[in-house]
């Protein structure tokens with residue numbers, strides 16, 4: 001995919017996100033997912049900007065659908081297709097929620113988005129139990145440890161995070177890559 005095929009600039013994508021999402025924590029989650037996706041794209045020598053836009057916009061519909069997971073992703077796909085965003089990106093967004101897409105993820109892009117957006121939740125939760133609540137204090141080992149504690153951040157789906165192994169990134173490495181990526185925007189995400 002060529003860069004100019006994305007169909008939206010990063011600046012306009014952020015504006016669009018802020019039009020649709022009023023909850024500051026959701027916006028921070030989207031920024032975190034964006035930076036993780038950019039790092040993953042870079043690792044795989046994929047299109048960094050396209051993967052970043054997918055991360056930034058993946059939860060665009062949450063407020064217009066009132067968090068109804070049965071349609072989450074499908075609605076964003078439609079909104080973005082109508083705006084002329086590359087369907088490779090909008091399909092990836094649809095596929096990050098299997099409950100709505102009714103299809104199993106197999107594509108590396110789709111798996112990266114699902115696992116990447118999910119691990120950001122575990123990283124935020126892990127940060128918030130550190131004494132200083134600063135992401136730069138967090139060790140990636142702590143994140144891996146929290147993976148096994150089912151009661152901790154129970155809403156974070158560990159199986160989806162573990163999909164990183166399907167794209168040949170061991171969990172330790174995935175946790176470190178995601179944590180390091182989020183550390184680069186610690187102020188923007190309030191951590």
Ligand SMILES: [Fe+2]
Nearest residue numbers: 029058059117
């Ligand atoms: Fe998300």
